[in-house]
Amino acid sequence: MTDFRATAPDASGPEVPGSPTPAPAPPGPAPSSAAAGYDVAAMRAQYRAEGIAETDFPADPVEQFGAWFAAAAAEAADPAGVIREPNAMVVSTADAQGRPGSRTVLLKGYDARGFVFYTNYESRKARDIDANPHVSLLFPWHPMARQVIVAGTAERIGRDETVRYFRGRPHGSQLGAWASAQSSVIASRDELDAAYAELAARYPEGEQVPAPPNWGGYRITPRTVEFWQGRTNRLHDRLVYTRPDAAAPWTLQRLSP
Numbered sequence: 001m002t003d004f005r006a007t008a009p010d011a012s013g014p015e016v017p018g019s020p021t022p023a024p025a026p027p028g029p030a031p032s033s034a035a036a037g038y039d040v041a042a043m044r045a046q047y048r049a050e051g052i053a054e055t056d057f058p059a060d061p062v063e064q065f066g067a068w069f070a071a072a073a074a075e076a077a078d079p080a081g082v083i084r085e086p087n088a089m090v091v092s093t094a095d096a097q098g099r100p101g102s103r104t105v106l107l108k109g110y111d112a113r114g115f116v117f118y119t120n121y122e123s124r125k126a127r128d129i130d131a132n133p134h135v136s137l138l139f140p141w142h143p144m145a146r147q148v149i150v151a152g153t154a155e156r157i158g159r160d161e162t163v164r165y166f167r168g169r170p171h172g173s174q175l176g177a178w179a180s181a182q183s184s185v186i187a188s189r190d191e192l193d194a195a196y197a198e199l200a201a202r203y204p205e206g207e208q209v210p211a212p213p214n215w216g217g218y219r220i221t222p223r224t225v226e227f228w229q230g231r232t233n234r235l236h237d238r239l240v241y242t243r244p245d246a247a248a249p250w251t252l253q254r255l256s257p
């Protein structure tokens with residue numbers, strides 16, 4: 001298996017996670033990061049992973065995503081592997097005024113149509129998507145010196161697909177989806193626990209829990225998919241697939257790091 005780990009320090013600084021020795025104090029008040037004993041500015045990894053070549057990449061980015069996802073999942077399955085939760089991705093949205101928001105969600109499916117995650121349809125992210133369907137997904141496979149960034153448009157999936165997925169969730173997660181009015185302010189933790197306890201009494205383990213009407217999946221139809229591979233001396237590889245619309249063929253180009 002490829003050794004994805006960061007290796008020897010580069011010429012300009014120490015290996016991650018950075019020297020625990022505080023840097024010489026500059027004049028003026030110490031930044032809080034230095035005060036905590038870590039020099040954040042000096043933290044950097046040197047990557048030695050192999051490069052990626054246009055000629056090795058297939059015509060379809062979803063196929064390439066599948067290959068990298070399989071590698072991340074294999075790391076996660078290996079007790080000595082460097083990845084946890086390979087399907088965790090950062091979804092960025094923007095509201096009608098263009099104000100951005102990001103949060104982690106779990107990828108629950110991908111195919112030629114796009115990338116699927118599940119959430120509450122009244123959450124902040126859902127309100128953003130209602131106003132502006134343009135989103136970005138970022139897979140932060142840093143320990144493998146890799147990241148994938150998908151940009152595209154989000155659409156609610158069909159109710160049947162949501163219900164099928166919901167039925168396969170653990171009982172506790174099913175109740176949790178009902179108990180949480182995601183992104184809304186609550187008075188206390190007790191309020192949430194009480195809502196859950198009430199639902200648990202109504203739907204004991206083994207009883208079918210219906211999918212909440214305000215909960216379901218989004219599918220992101222990709223317009224660009226960028227594959228980033230860390231290389232030495234910050235000369236990273238970036239290969240990006242783009243297409244003007246979902247019916248058009250993909251173009252693959254290299255971006256300067």
Ligand SMILES: Cc1cc2nc3c(=O)[nH]c(=O)nc-3n(C[C@H](O)[C@H](O)[C@H](O)COP(=O)(O)O)c2cc1C
Binds near residue numbers: 105182
């Ligand atoms: C590893 C991880 C996985 C998560 N998976 C999901 C998910 O699949 N769906 C979801 O709605 N929230 C998920 N969350 C919680 C979100 O990050 C976020 O707190 C929540 O969706 C509310 O976001 P919003 O207020 O911006 O809409 C996850 C958080 C973490 C750290």
